[in-house]
Amino acid sequence: MTPSRVASAAAPAGERLAIGAERALRAVGDARTGLGLLLLTGAANAVAALQPEGPRLLEAWPYAALLGALALSGVAAVAVRAPTAWREWRRPAAVQAGAGTLRRGASRRSPDDVIRALQAAGYRVRSEGSAARWAVHGVRRGWSRFAGLVSHLALVIVVLGAAIGAAFGSETVFSLLPGDQALLDAPRTGFASAVRLERFDAEFGPDARPLRLDTAVTFLRDGEPVRAAVLRVNEPGDFDGYLVHPWTYGPAVRLRVTTLAGSALLDAPIPLDQVRDGTPVGSTELPTAGVTLGLAVTDAARNELGVSVVGADGLVDSARLVPGEEMRVGNLRVALIGFDAWVTLVSRRDPGLPVLFAGTGALCGALAVGFWLPRRRVTVRSRGGDLELLLRGERFDRPSDELERLGRLLAGPA
Numbered sequence: 001m002t003p004s005r006v007a008s009a010a011a012p013a014g015e016r017l018a019i020g021a022e023r024a025l026r027a028v029g030d031a032r033t034g035l036g037l038l039l040l041t042g043a044a045n046a047v048a049a050l051q052p053e054g055p056r057l058l059e060a061w062p063y064a065a066l067l068g069a070l071a072l073s074g075v076a077a078v079a080v081r082a083p084t085a086w087r088e089w090r091r092p093a094a095v096q097a098g099a100g101t102l103r104r105g106a107s108r109r110s111p112d113d114v115i116r117a118l119q120a121a122g123y124r125v126r127s128e129g130s131a132a133r134w135a136v137h138g139v140r141r142g143w144s145r146f147a148g149l150v151s152h153l154a155l156v157i158v159v160l161g162a163a164i165g166a167a168f169g170s171e172t173v174f175s176l177l178p179g180d181q182a183l184l185d186a187p188r189t190g191f192a193s194a195v196r197l198e199r200f201d202a203e204f205g206p207d208a209r210p211l212r213l214d215t216a217v218t219f220l221r222d223g224e225p226v227r228a229a230v231l232r233v234n235e236p237g238d239f240d241g242y243l244v245h246p247w248t249y250g251p252a253v254r255l256r257v258t259t260l261a262g263s264a265l266l267d268a269p270i271p272l273d274q275v276r277d278g279t280p281v282g283s284t285e286l287p288t289a290g291v292t293l294g295l296a297v298t299d300a301a302r303n304e305l306g307v308s309v310v311g312a313d314g315l316v317d318s319a320r321l322v323p324g325e326e327m328r329v330g331n332l333r334v335a336l337i338g339f340d341a342w343v344t345l346v347s348r349r350d351p352g353l354p355v356l357f358a359g360t361g362a363l364c365g366a367l368a369v370g371f372w373l374p375r376r377r378v379t380v381r382s383r384g385g386d387l388e389l390l391l392r393g394e395r396f397d398r399p400s401d402e403l404e405r406l407g408r409l410l411a412g413p414a
Contacts, residue, residue, distance in 0.1 A: 029076030034156070037070040041159060045166055058167035067163050074156030078149045085149065089142030092126050094135065095379040095390040102403045106380070106387040106410040111136060114380045114387070117409040123378060135381035144394075147369035154363035161356025169350040177252055177269045177342050181220065184242045184347040193240040194220045198228070200249060200341040215246040215343050231345075247346045251280050253295060253305055254337040256326075265289055265332070271342040272297065289332065291316065307334050370394065376402060380410070 027033065044066065048058050057063065095101060109117075111127055114136045118125045123138030174182040181196035196218045203212040215231040219239040229237045236245030250273055257266040265286050272280035272295060281296040294308035298320055308318040309330040317330035326335035374394040381388055389406060393399040 025076050026080050028073055029078075029080040031077070034070070034073040034077060034152075037066070037073050038156075038159060041066055041070055041163055045163065048166070058163075063163075063167055067160055067167075070156060070163075071160055074153045078153050081149055082146070085142075085145045089124070089139060089145065092124060092137040092139040092142070092377065094137050095377050095392045097390060100392060102391045102400065104389050104403060104407055105383075106389050106407060108382075108386055109410055114410065118378065118380070118406075121406060121409055129381075133382055135379055138378045138380075140376045140378075141373050142375055144369050144373050144375045147366040147373075151363055151366035151370065154359045154366055157359030158356060158363060159359075161352040161354075161359055164352030164355060165350040166352075169348065169352065171349075172347040173247065173344060174347075175271065175273065175342055175344045177271060178340055182345075184240070184244065185349065192220075192222045193242065194223075195237075195239070195244055195345065195347070196220060196225075197343055197345075200343050202249070202341070213246070213249070215249075215345075217244070217345075219244075241349055241351075243348045243350075244345055246343050248344045250342055251297065252340040252342045253282075254340050255293075255295075256335040256337055257286065257293070258333050259289070260328070260331060260333060269340045269342075270295060273342065286332075291330070291332075293334075303339055305336055307336075374399075378406065 044058070044063055051057065097103060111134050115125050115127060118136065118138040121140070123140045124142060125136055125138040127134065127136045129135050170185055172183075172185055176182060176195075176197035178197055178199055181194050183191065184193045184195060185191060198216040198218055201212065201214040201216070202210060205211050213233055217229055217231060217237065218225050219227045219229065219237065221240070227239070229239075231237050231244065231246050233246075236243045238244075250271065252269045252271045254269045255266060256264075258264050265288055266284065270282055270284045270293075272282040274281045276296070279296055279298075281294070283292055283294050285292050290311065292310045294310055296306045296308075298304045298306040302322055304320055304322050306318065306320050307327075307329055309316040309332060311330075319327045319329045319334070321327055321334065321336040323336055323338045326333060328334075374397040376394075376397070376399055377392045379390045381390075387410065389403070389410065391399060391403045391406065393402075
């Protein structure tokens with residue numbers, strides 16, 4: 001048994017508990033533990049993405065436990081390293097000569113002069129030693145070391161945000177005709193957030209590229225209108241925690257179909273949501289008449305629609321109509337009121353998005369502090385009749401200009 005273990009075994013119960021908790025905290029916050037949990041989380045998401053039932057696997061409790069362990073590891077890493085960073089900031093330690101340390105000499109000055117010069121340069125200082133052999137240690141922007149700790153924690157937060165979205169988010173795709181409405185998520189008890197399509201306005205240029213694609217919708221809660229919005233490309237709507245944006249669109253025709261005696265069979269828009277040989281086509285059944293209407297755009301320039309009546313024995317009759325025209329087709333009278341459009345909407349809910357944004361913001365801020373406001377440590381000590389100045393910056397920092405600045409300050413009038 002090692003001496004440390006013998007000492008901990010002989011300590012009182014309360015102290016042994018504290019020692020055990022500290023060891024556990026260090027083990028959980030170890031970089032290898034965090035890396036292993038990150039790899040496990042990535043592997044779980046990869047497996048879920050490759051399997052049809054993947055999203056359900058991410059909703060199970062083992063995945064939630066894995067996310068909790070990952071978060072705990074990040075917090076433990078910060079908790080273990082934060083006291084050391086605090087002590088080094090409040091009580092600057094000596095800079096040791098070696099790789100990455102800049103060194104230069106300075107003229108003889110008293111410890112009080114050195115302390116005043118370093119304080120004027122923005123350093124927190126601490127002196128030690130006697131009048132014959134002394135040293136002054138300083139740190140500038142010591143608080144910036146916490147940025148390194150925050151960056152590690154922020155990376156864990158980013159992974160947690162993405163994992164929470166993958167595990168607990170939802171995506172619903174639905175197509176609507178003007179006047180239709182749909183729930184923003186799968187039906188469930190107490191859920192009543194919905195969207196209604198009001199109209200779709202499009203404008204195209206001479207090259208047939210869209211200049212404007214406006215989808216006017218109304219958001220509803222408990223069946224009551226709450227807010228109207230116009231959705232555009234890259235401008236989704238936000239309602240009750242859901243992002244709703246138009247995904248695709250297509251033509252629809254508004255038909256009125258009656259019997260020869262005048263009885264109404266259909267008065268509604270019909271989506272042409274299929275494509276055959278480059279032509280939009282669609283169909284609708286008329287159970288009362290025992291037939292099916294087949295619809296196809298036969299001349300896009302004239303807005304001409306081909307209508308076919310198909311019965312149990314095959315094709316009954318066909319005709320071509322333009323908007324505003326009514327014609328007998330078989331034993332039916334079909335009127336083409338005009339053309340409309342259907343829109344496919346996507347509704348997404350991502351509860352991990354705020355966590356992801358918070359982690360990304362914290363990571364960017366921490367990296368900015370680490371690169372542009374690095375911690376710098378200095379030690380000035382007596383060496384015979386002269387002074388020796390040791391300066392050390394953080395990684396990616398070569399504070400040559402700072403070394404010259406301190407040299408000039410220490411060379412000032414005594």
